[in-house]
Amino acid sequence: MTYQGVLTKMATEFSQPIQYYLMFENDFINMNQLLDKTITIQFIGYQCLNCSLNKPIYRQGYCKSCFFDIPQAADWIIRPELSTAHLDQEDRDLDFEKRVQLQPHVVYLANSSNVKVGVTRKSQVPTRWIDQGAHEAIEIVEVPNRYLAGITEVALKDYVADKTNWRTMLKNEIVDENLIEWRDRLRQYIPAEALDYFIASNSETHMEFPVLQYPEKPKSLSLEKMPLYQGVLKGIKGQYLIFEDQTVFNVRGSEGYVISLSVS
Structure with a gap:
């Protein structure tokens, strides 16, 4: 199953444990259901959360010109x-x-x-x-x-x-x-x-988070440096996805990135 869209911070539901949802324009994924599954993330491009243009993200999901102009930043x-x-x-x-x-x-x-x-x-x-x-x-x-x-x-x-x-x-x-x-x-x-x-x-x-295995030495995934990543999801905490190989992916820190996400 493959999903594609622009990343925004995961929506959450306060329960025990916390429920996480990755939201796309016409679809969403309950990320808790993907624990122990292999996930492939592929970087496709950018989409500024304000102007929607394919321009490099500067901060908070916005391109540089929008970041220094809009009240949200x-x-x-x-x-x-x-x-x-x-x-x-x-x-x-x-x-x-x-x-x-x-x-x-x-x-x-x-x-x-x-x-x-x-x-x-x-x-x-x-x-x-x-x-x-x-x-x-x-x-x-x-x-x-x-x-x-x-x-x-x-x-x-x-x-x-x-x-x-x-x-x-x-x-x-x-x-x-x-x-x-x-x-x-x-x-x-x-x-x-x-x-x-x-x-x-x-x-x-x-708060109780859905984590099966915590990383001993977390290493952050940068989609610019590694545009194609595959790993087994072992937990979700804060706005991070935690993978079996110690890789962690900050979803909120990657707002405005267009990705495809497949599950196997």
């Missing part, structure tokens, strides 16, 4: 403290920025390779945690806009990590942490503007 996406819609100030497209920035956001702690702080829209809980490969997570504050979440994250980054080590996450070298204790310990560092939004009573969310 503005700096405040990665650095939410740069959000200005609450001030009625435009960056690239004020209507878009108001829709995204002026909605409830959550600052959270997630444990994937280590305990880290992050920001996401409330509507993206727990999807964001799943995408990061976190096996446990907890909300710290829920604020009405992206700016407040951003300045809270910046303040907390002095006391807790803000990055995930993808190799450690994929090797499953994880230690369970008491995130409630972390939440309470970090409360004192929350900015005054966001302190009233602190969540004083909640519990951890736990």
Whole structure:
């Protein structure tokens, strides 16, 4: 069976274990059903997620010209403290920025390779945690806009990590942490503007990933360097496919790539 289309990040369903779906324009694959099967991935070309042209992908699934033009790739996406819609100030497209920035956001702690702080829209809980490969997570504050979440994250980054080590996450070298204790310990560092939004009573969310075998020395698959790859799928964690030969493929990191995928 062969599928063909442009890659976007896998859709997920919160269950035990997490269910993963690779979405194409007219079809989808439940990737959990492909565990222990041989998969062939062939690189065909590019399709920018904005302009749809066959141009090399620069970042986040967009070609270079789109990346520096569209609001979906503005700096405040990665650095939410740069959000200005609450001030009625435009960056690239004020209507878009108001829709995204002026909605409830959550600052959270997630444990994937280590305990880290992050920001996401409330509507993206727990999807964001799943995408990061976190096996446990907890909300710290829920604020009405992206700016407040951003300045809270910046303040907390002095006391807790803000990055995930993808190799450690994929090797499953994880230690369970008491995130409630972390939440309470970090409360004192929350900015005054966001302190009233602190969540004083909640519990951890736990994620179970469909992995039969974790890699000891994960090696990342680059479709530019290896346009044809074949391997036995052994697991899915975060947005990575894990293969028997230690190869791992970052689906989200390959958004905008056109591939064919066959199963045998």
